[in-house]
Amino acid sequence: MQEARYPLTLYCLLLALVFAVPARAQGNDGLINRIEALQAGYPVSVLESRLYAKEALTRFYEARGYTLAWEDPSNRRELLEAIRAVAGDGLNPRDYHYDTLAALALKDLNDSAEELQTDLDLVLSDAFLLLASHLHHGKVNPTTIHAEWTANRQQREMQSVLSEALASGTVYTTLQDLKPRSAAYHQLVQRRKALGELISADWPAIVSGPSIRPGDTDNRIPDIRRRLALLGDLSGDSPEASNHQHYDDALATAIPLFQARHGLEPDGIVGRDTLTALNLLPLERIYRLDANLERWRWLPESLGETYVVVNIAGFELVLVESGEQVHRQRVIVGRPYRQTPVFSDRIRYLVFNPTWTVPRKLMIEDQLPIIRSDPEYLERLGFKVFRGWGANQSEVDPAEIDWTELSKNNFPYQLIQQPGPQNALGQVKFMFPNQYDIYLHDTPAQSLFSRLERTLSSGCIRLERPFELAERLLANTNGWNKKRIEQTLATAEPATVVLSEPVPVYLQYWTTWIDPAGVLQFRNDVYDRDRRLLQALRADSEGGQSLTPRADNRPTARTD
Incomplete structure (x- = not known):
């Protein structure tokens, strides 16, 4: 009897092992084989296109029993149209298998070999999942400044988004809806399109020379006049006036406007910095927009009803309430060797009379x-x-x-x-505890706000008018108003005030944006971040990078 137990025990063990191994899925064998290879970690290429959305592809095809998904040609047509359109958002259609799909996606594949249908289905799904991820989260991972090819960041279940889009026949609109909803993003896209129309325009370099002032005559003025007209800063110029070499009243109005929207002193004098801005090529301007469109894609879908935005490169803080900019002021940010980082958090409390x-x-x-x-x-x-x-x-x-x-x-x-008038933090600081030990604060050095480029701090953000911001943020905190703030300051004793509701704060780095008046603004890339971001944005799926032209040869200093 004792000897008979071992065969029975062995049999039970083998039976348990058999049932412990998952049965091979039923469905399209080609899909199953390729998904299994992806799960095993092998690089899988079909139709000369490598598949990247490993986890999302697996979940998508598992959920549908490993059956083909793109049999409806209208869905394939909409995907191809959506991929083609993302060039206007600063993304490269080739990253989403455009060349492969353009050759096959619109063909009638009913009589094609099963293997071709399977491979095309996988490429179509991979293209959708990658594009959906890049439109919704950004192509470049902001924490590493590397292109993200896995499509597996889980803010949205993209495989579910794909299933719904295919079932409803809304592939194109679904992808469009994944873009940032902010009007600022879509305004930048429109300005990018307008700049694209200038790429073929004659754009000779305006040569350097003595500064040009109102009333001067200079042979460079006709080129300056035409340049300003192309960029939309000078309107109503007659063909006859365009060849005049005299700095007239029309230029005296247009040049300060151009200078102001490029972060220059709007003095109307065409000096070195103004000429550099005028000589910026349309393609270089487009690259700037592309970098900032990507930064918009990094932000959450909703910024909130009330929030604070600090534009590091623009040296400005904006408070938004119910979608309206209700307060703005100048700020001072970190020096190039002590850069203010980009991140988001929530202002939780204020400290008056801080140490x-x-x-x-x-x-x-x-x-x-x-x-x-x-x-x-x-x-x-x-x-x-x-x-x-x-x-x-x-x-x-x-x-x-x-x-x-x-x-x-x-x-x-x-x-x-x-605490006191000489305290480096001034008389109030706005706290959002974070790993960088960064916060907003007052400063006794008010004269520094008159400078155009204000990279002067050790990383924190100094405010020009902190008490105006404090009063607005405390408006919903019981018992706090302007009078009580003044009384608290008069004590010269530290006082902490917790906001009744924390306010989101976004520290961003925008080198170009649309202001509330609808004017396209450009600023210097003070931390030299655009180039590295653009290299990552233009990196192809094989890890290569396409270099972006730039106006100088300064080294890359820091990532976003």
């Missing part, structure tokens, strides 16, 4: 050299010096410290600036 605990890096790199050269610096600006941290912290008389002996590896102190 400033100097970050260790700033203590060593910025404060220590000043203290050594100016013994009265700490007292004059209201700093206290502490040894240790937390419960063991104790105040130290700065006069007892030999500051010449301190260094990066020997700095056992903390510097804390007390």
Whole structure:
């Protein structure tokens, strides 16, 4: 009896193993084989096109029992039309198997070999899933600045989106609806189209030379006049006037407008920077738009009813309420070597009369050299010096410290600036705790806001008119108004106020955008981020990159 148990036990074990192995799916064998190869991690190419949407393709075909999905030629036609159209959004149709599909998708495949039908079905599905992902999330992963080819970021179940689009026969409109809904995005698309019409225009470089002022006569003025007319800054110019070499009243109006929308001093003087902006090629302008269209695709579908946007490259903050810009002001952002990062969060509380605990890096790199050269610096600006941290912290008389002996590896102190008019954070800071230790704050250095390029901080965002923003953000927090803010400031004691409802804040980097007046704005790429983003955006699916022309040879500094 004892010997008979082993064969029975072995039989049961084998039976369990058989039922533990999933049965091979029923359906189109070609689909099953290719999906299994994808799941196993093999690179799968069909019709000379590699399949990329591994997980989404698997879920899509599993859900439909491994049957063909694109038998309706109208669905294939709509997909091809949608792929062709994304060139207007700054995306490359070839990334979505356009060449392969253009040759096959519109043909009658009823009499074609089953293998061809299967392969085409897979390519069509892969194209839709990739394009849907790129329109909805962006092609480039903002955290790595690499092109995203998996189509597996799960903000939306794209395989479900594909199933619904095929069932309803709405492939084209479904893909269109995945684009950012913001009017600002679609306005940029329209301006991109208009700039595309200028690519074939004669665009000779306007040569450098002495600055041109109102009333001057210069042989470069006809080219300047034609350039401004093409870009829409000068209207109503007669053919006769276009050849005049005199800086007249029409130019005196058009040139400051052009300068202002390029972030230049609108003084009407055509100097080096204005000539550089005038010489920017239509294609270079289109590249700028492409980079910023991609940045829009990184943002969530809805920014909220009330939110704050800081445009780092534009040195501006905007508060939006119910879709309307109700407040805007100038800001100061991080220096090129201490760049303000791009991210989103929520403003949760404000601190009036804040203290400033100097970050260790700033203590060593910025404060220590000043203290050594100016013994009265700490007292004059209201700093206290502490040894240790937390419960063991104790105040130290700065006069007892030999500051010449301190260094990066020997700095056992903390510097804390007390509330007051000289505090580096001013009298209020807006907190959205984040991994970068970035926040918005007041500043005593108000004169710096008169500068056009304001990359002057250590990373945080300084506000020109912080109390106007504070008053608006606290409008829905019980008991807080302008009078109470003034009373709190008068105490000179730190006070924390939690917002009744956190307000989303988006720190963005837009080098071109449409302003509320409908004017296309351009700004300098102060952190040199556009080029790297464009290289990633133009990277093909095999990992190659197409280089983008640029006006200078500065090295890439940082990603978005």
